[in-house]
C-alpha cells in the first residue's frame with residue numbers, strides 16, 4: 001500500500017490536491033491510475049484510505065474515503081546531532097525518523113566541519129522515511145544552531161543523554177521519561193563543548209560501549225538503546 005504525507009485536513013468526502021512530486025511518483029514511478037487507492041496521513045488526523053481522483057501530467061488529486069488508523073501520540077526522543085557531511089546527515093535523518101524520533105536538532109559544535117544544512121531536503125527525507133516506516137507523524141526538523149544555544153533553551157524536564165566515547169560513563173539504556181540524545185561530530189566534542197555541557201543539570205553522560213563508532217552509527221545505536229523494551 002502506498003502511504004503519502006499530505007499537508008491538508010483529512011475528512012471523509014474531502015478532495016485533496018497531490019503535489020507535483022506525488023503525482024509523478026504515482027503515475028510515472030508506481031504506474032497507479034485514477035480509481036486506485038492510496039493511504040494518506042497528515043500528522044494529526046490519522047491515516048485514511050483515499051482514491052486517486054485525478055492524475056495527469058504532474059497533477060493529481062485524492063478523494064478521501066475511510067479512516068483506517070486513528071491518530072496516536074508518537075512521543076519519541078529528540079536527536080541532537082552535530083552537523084555531518086551531506087550524505088551522512090541525510091542518513092542520520094532517515095534512520096532517526098524510522099527509529100521514531102519526534103524532533104531532530106542539528107547543531108554546530110566546536111569541531112563541526114560541515115557548513116550549511118538544507119532544511120527542505122532534510123524535511124523531504126524525513127517525510128519519505130515516515131511514509132515508509134508507517135509512522136503517523138513526521139518529526140520536526142529544527143534549523144541548525146550552536147550547541148550552547150540549544151542547551152540554553154533545553155526543557156529542564158527532558159533528560160539529555162550525551163554520548164561520550166572513551167568515557168567512564170553509564171551505559172545508555174531505556175529512558176523513563178522525555179529524553180534527548182546528543183551525538184558529537186567526527187572529531188568528537190571539544191573542550192568548550194564539554195564546559196557548557198558540564199554546566200547543564202539535565203545532561204547525562206553515557207557510553208555506547210568500548211568501540212569508537214562513527215557519528216551516524218552512534219546515533220542509530222543510541223536511539224535503539226534509548227527506546228529498547230526492558231527484557232525479562
Ligand code: SAM
Pocket residue numbers: 162163164165166182183184185186187188189206207208209210211212213214215218
Ligand atoms: N574522533 C573521536 C575519537 O577518535 O575519539 C571519535 C568521535 S565519534 C567518530 C563521533 C561521535 O560519536 C562522538 O562524539 C560520540 O558522540 C559518538 N560516539 C562514538 N563512539 C561512541 C561510544 N563508544 N560511546 C559513546 N559515544 C560514542
